Amino acid sequence: MVNRIDFDRSDSMFQPAGLLGWERAMIDAAIPSPELDHAPIWTESSPPDHVRNGPNYVNLASGLVIGLAVGCGGGVASMLGVAFGGFVILGSVLFVCVVAAAAAFREQRRRVESTAWSAAQHAKFVQRQTEWRRRVHLHELLETQRVSNSPMWYPIAPHRGFEGLDIFGGGIDGWRCILATVGTSLLRAEVAITVLDFTERELADGLATFVSRLGCPVMRVELPHQCSPLDLFGPLAVNDLAEVVAESIASTRRTHPDAAVLRRRDVGLVKSVAEQLNPSLPVTFARLAAGLRILRRIAHEDSRLTRDEVGRLSGLIDIVGTGDRVREEMEYLSSLFDLLADGTPDSPPSPPPCPSTGLLILSTGSAIDERKTTTDHLVFHRVLHSLRRNAEISSGHVLIFALPDRFDEVGVMAMIRHANRNNIRTIMMAPHLRDGMRNLLGSSGNPTVLMKLNNADGARTAGEFVGHGYKFVRSQQSWQGGSTFTHGWGQSLSTSNGATETLGTSTGREDSTSISTSGSPTTLANSRGRSRGSNESTSWSRNYSFTDSVNDSIAESINTSDTDARVYEYTVEPTTVQSLEPTEFILVDTGRSRRVVLGDCNPQYAFMKRVSRQPRSHS
Template sequence: MTTPVPVSDHLPKLATPGERLGWIFNDRNLYLRKFMEPVPQPAAAPQHLFDKLSRAQHNLTKKIFQVAGGGVGLALLISCCGGSVGASSNGGAYGFLAFLAFAAGIGGAVWLGTAPGRIKAEIAAAQQQLQYQYQQAYAAWDQRRQHHEYQQRQTVDAMNEWGAATPSNSTRRVDIIGGTTYGWEAVLTVFGGSLLATRGPMVLVDFTGEALCGELLTLASMTERTVQQFRLPSEMSRFDLVGGLGANEFVDCLVESMFGDATGATRAERSQDTMLLREVCAVLEPQISVGRLLAALRVLTDRPVQAALTPDEVDRLLDLQPDEVRRQMHQQLRRIEAFLHPLEEMGSESAAPGDADLTCVIAEGDRRNAQAELLKDLLVQWLARRVRQESGPMGSLVLIGADEVNHRAIENLSTLCERRGIRLVLFYAHLREHTLQTIGGGEVALMRLGNHTEAGQAADFIGKGHKFVLSQLTRTLGGNETHTLADTYGESETHGGSSGWSRSHTSGHGGGSSTYSSSGGTNWSQTRNWSQTESNARGQNWSDAQAAQRVYEYTLEPRVLQDLPEYAMVLVKSEGRGAVVQAVEVNPDIVTLPRVSMQPIDLLPLPDRAEAVHPATRQPSQVTASQPEPLAAHDTAAQDAATALNGWGNAVPQQPQYQQQQQPYQGPWGGRQ
């Protein structure tokens, strides 16, 4: 980025030990618990007082008349008795008794008439006393409730609201995919500052050409750490990527960088270039550099006057091949020269960069030209050699814009850093095919992915969760009944008869005789038969079936990745034998907020949903992406499907009832048998 990075007072706070990719928001209000004591309810007046009032009001007028009438009647009766006595001495007594009877009747009537009022006053007094007791109980309850809420608020206010998001200790590599340059700059400031404070010296290579490490450099300077910065190719003379290499290593490094991962290159071409450069370097030893190699190539292309070479070296180079062979190799030599020409000034002022707490190498210019690609490959090889040789202390290695780095080189770097305990951090701008071949060697952090195809691939990488849904319901109920009644009737009648007569005559000398006979006969027969056949067949069938289908859904929808804020990150993190997805904020200004922890927060169990003020089953900033199941896991398909529609698959339907109407048998002539 070309704009200067403002100096902020909170930057040194980021250089606190403990690796942090950012912070996870943990809603402390989810831990608030309700005051479970029920609210006191006002008690009602005793029921017996209402029953007493009901009895007093029942037929009140009738009772008053009965009591008053009884007293008056008794007074009249006594007065009559006293009148019959006359003027005897007992007359005054009868008058007094009559007065008492009259007064008792009237007094009783008055007592009955005022009884409801007295009972109501008694009820009002009881209700007033109960209301006072209720107010006292409610005040005490409200005081306990306020004390409970105060304690809950004090407990929650003591909790940290932002906890550090850290990579797992078991992984050495972090891949950050997607995002904008501003988001990357924030990650570098937060994560880079923690790496410097935790792991020590860092080497950072920026292939974007935007100098995203500016704020990190400011942080390192403010925390009194040594810093060195190189911009390539403008400062190539101060930075020798091949310094200190032997002839074979020098040649292998150049050939690998020239061909890279080009698919059109053949092994024959690589072998020829390797053999040619080794022969040339054998002449240039022990002082081998890119500038001297270019001078040797120019000698072989008939430009013998080179200040970087001695006359003896020129003669030896010309003696390597006959003139005819050199002319045949002219095209090959010029191709190699074209590759190496931009690097001619490399290391002319300094052999190699020294050791510093933060070493930043920034690749400037167009990243698509041949020089940038060659420089990129040389930088990656220089990093691999530095990690392998352990020439200087290194705690972390950061590559920004690793999209176009050969995946074989990335895998080599990852293996070297893993074996030496170095944290490797790779930033990829896109999730393309070659990136998919590389990621997964460690933990993966996803930032905004604008392209829907890349967002879909990222969602597939995070994974899918399965659940059972009710997909089909079938309920059939049927029955059949067959009733067959058959009558068979048959009758036959036969008539027959015979008749005949005969006569015979006999004559002789003695006389004659004659005989006459006749015979006749009649026969008659009648046959009648009938039969009835009855058969009944009844069948019934029913079924109540349901089908549950296992479906897979994204743990995180692709649209969510496309709509992520600029300073947001989704971290796919290993946890135990499973994986979790965490929502991470990478804004460096979060460090200025209250209740921010620079270390991870151990999440406490959330209260039960019935007890929680804000019911929740988990913290919304974290979701489990995968959890291993035992081999004999309990099959919950039937349970999940049964809850989809209440009543299906649980109750056996009533079997159909068929009414059988038996007809009485009728004989062949319609009579009942």
Template sequence: MTNDDPLPRLATEGERLGWIFTDRNLYRRRFTEPPPQPQPVPPELRDRLARAERATTKRILVSIGVGVALAVLIGCCGGVAARGDDESTARTVVFLFAGLAFVAGIAGAVIAALLPGWARKAVENAQRQAQDEYAREHAAWDSRRQWHDQQQQQAVDARPEWSAASPSPGTRRVDIIGGTMYGWEAVLSVFGGSLLATRGRMVLADFTGEALSGELIRLAETTGRSVRELLLPEQLAEFDLVAGLQPAELVDGLVEAMYGDAPEGNRAERSQDALLLTEVSTILAPRLTMARLLAALRVLAGRPASAQLTPAEREQLLILQPDAARLRRIEAFLHPLEEMGSAPSTAEVADLTCLVAGGAGGQAQNELLKDLTVQWLGRQVRREEPPIGSLVLLGADEIHHRALERLSTLCERRGIRLVLFFAHLRADSLRTIGGGEVALMRLGNHHEAQQAADFVGRGHKFVLSRLTRSLGGDETHTLADTYGETETKGGERGSRMSGRHLRRFSSTNWSKSRNWSQTESTARGTNWSDAATADRVYEYVVEPRVLQDLPEYAMVLVRNEGQGSVVQAVEVDPAIVTLPRVSMKPIAAEPLPDPAEAVIPALRPLEAPPAVGWGAISDPPRQQEPGRSSHER
């Protein structure tokens, strides 16, 4: 063991299926205080500068003109008034006042010329004061911002990025579906190491034929735990699967192993085989071994007797007259087990017991050994001393679901963690899974991936199915012209006497009128509507394609909490333990900051994601991958 070996770090208390990645930067909050703004120069100062610059020339000319005019006026008026006795003195006074008036005009012109400079200097002083005040305020604001960022950095640095994914409290069973052999080996290292540290003694049965427990064995050895590994059937002589059984228990186990999951139509054959084996076992008791049982069957078949049987036992066996075909069939089943328990072996109980199925035996022998091993595991669970903390079965696909259910019930009653690995999701697996939490790894077959997605379930949401928009309008324009004309003509004719003369007269009047009018009216109207229709649809929580494309060291953990399932993306790479900010315990998800305050607004909440996508954990940073003793990952 070296100090750089990461395997011992996996043997930390607390059950862990793997780790869940959480981006710690999502919890970083922005400094929301707005920065100070520089104060503008008072507008009256700028107005004064503008007026001074605009009226400078005029003021100079006016001042000089007024000064000269006053000087001339004083000189003229003073000269007239100074005529008299003291003319010289008066003139001196006049010239003095005229000079003063001229100098005052020149002084006014100078002051008028200096006013823009004074106004400009006042503006510059105001700007300098505003800049100094802004610099002080900005420095104080920047100091507060840096302190806030420092506090946020410390809080983010203290937050782990990888939190342990643990089974829910009260769950005794975990089913792992799919995955590759490398993925299973990683789960054994991570989950198995935590089970050894948390629950103590572990029994592991590997039916895959790939010997996946090598890294877990090395982990147990480097942490000072005892290990017992048996390769079956190669080391069958050192391990007796039926040791200590009563005749009835042995017969029941052998008959169950011989027939396995045969249909119920063979119940009569089962009963006849059980009766024959019971009679033979009763004669051989209490020294009941597989070698003696096979020797007894050969005696019944008329073959030479073995030295393992006593003469009295042979005489009692010959009384039985079983069917020869039945004897041959039973012997054919039990023949591969003849050497079971024949070699001396230590019966010490180890912290980690690994039963590894090899590929040396035939198919029938391996099937029989597998069934007997499952029965032996059930007896180990029922034993009071020493207690088992966890039981792991690799390659549980070919084990009959009734046997798995019995084993699950036994583990449930005794508080033992049962972990089942299924390479495929088939009919028997579908009957079995769901008794606890289920972890889905890569499923290459699309049909199995669809069944797994159906198992996870579907969620409903409202989807826009139809969008209707209509736009219409009308416009009416009316133009009417009215024209009328009237004409009236009239007159009179007559004669009348005017003196002695008769005068004739006539008069005519005529009038004509016209009227014309035009009427115009316009009416416009517009109407529109915008309608959307949403339908409630059901979609997979996890799409089947996601399960087919899972990374090798990734799983989808389906946890039953309350009235629904919680789906979590879990990374099982053992090398994660070497990364910084890794928590070996689960951490409750904290609410994310409001998007208005978050530096990186989250697209969705961390709790109960509607769909699983791997994103950042599909290819996590790996500094070291421990335990590649037998395979190159």
């Protein structure tokens, strides 16, 4: 992951301090220009009157008529022999020519002016259309630039500044990314960081690479191989040593019914042995185990103890080593210290000082589970002791501790409480939300980061912590359909008969008389005629009609109904928590107002383009 990142990019950014990751923003699509549907339209307009109107043909016609009348008068006069008539004819012809020429000139000028006016109107339209296209293109260009240059990712940081952080869930990759992101942003603000890595997975390697590229000092200490947990940050006084050892052992057996009694017994035993050791020599687990052997009467001398130390311890045998339970506890402590001594160097180097700047990584590891568990608790309670005494770790420091599965909530809450009292900010990383760890959810008052939780109970607890909200969901959906088919058939036959008979009689008479006077004598002629007739007709008719009909009808009906109900459900479903990507997280920030944000802690976003430098404002 780190090798693919270009640290030399000038636009790389890990800010503000306490940066957790980045959230993706939805960019509004390009908005069309409001003038897009209002393009200029060419419309033919009427030209002005002096351009639209041509020559006055009425006046022209009147002049021509007058000229022709005068010419005709002159012609008549010339026929009658009057000399003046010739001049009249010549004047009439000239008058008609002048009138016609004037009309032609005015028509030509009108056409030129009309053409020029139309060209000017079209030029204005082209100019308006060009201006419209320019405005639309400019709007589209600005929208395209807005969409292409708008930030896609905004940094996520607590509203009230970084005062601490509680991280629950997530895998190794997610923890590495969020450590690299948060840690780099804090170190850029010149804050010293101490990491307690109990996972044996080198969680802070990515952060160390980032920090070294930034030019900050990095120190790594592997416990207990490079340093004894008891010597962390410097040697302890006898009373403090006994308390740290007893509390570390007690935290591994809190479910024991006599846990409190055993703790006080361990304090007494460790203190009794440590007080008899030479203060000029370091107190190691090997020397403590040797001292317990002396008290148990198993050995009368040991190469790891001086003669004076053996003598002083021998004087406590009858005082300390009485009682079966005491002897059982001494046996347990002796074997435990021997186990711890096997992983500790015989001559450990000088303990690492708590840095005032840069990064200090304290990691634990062992092939034996019991030694690893006890070492984790010893380192944890050694740091807790420094916080209680307000020693070694300076104010303004940032303490990060990645917990394994075996830690309970009592020690973790004590660590956070004492760190806050000393103005030391903490980042607690818990792998699950089982058992007592769920009691830590929201207890510190710090912003909470929820990463992927595969366990169903843990995901449900995370969903409950995020909260519930009202929303409308589809509660009922119904569908009802039906169809109807109707078939009909019918036949009909009709017959009609008819008969018609017609009888008729006609009678006629004609009389005529004629008189002839031509010639002589006059003749008179009469004629008369009569006619009579009759007719008879009969007709028959018969009609048949046959009808055959078939009727089919189909009817279909479909009814659907949806019902939405207002419900009070998870704001973030547990399945969403289970399906998060390794670097995704849900931030629950209780700053000025409670907000829930989905983000990604992959540090590569800091080196990408279109990443904002300022957090996104949430209304």
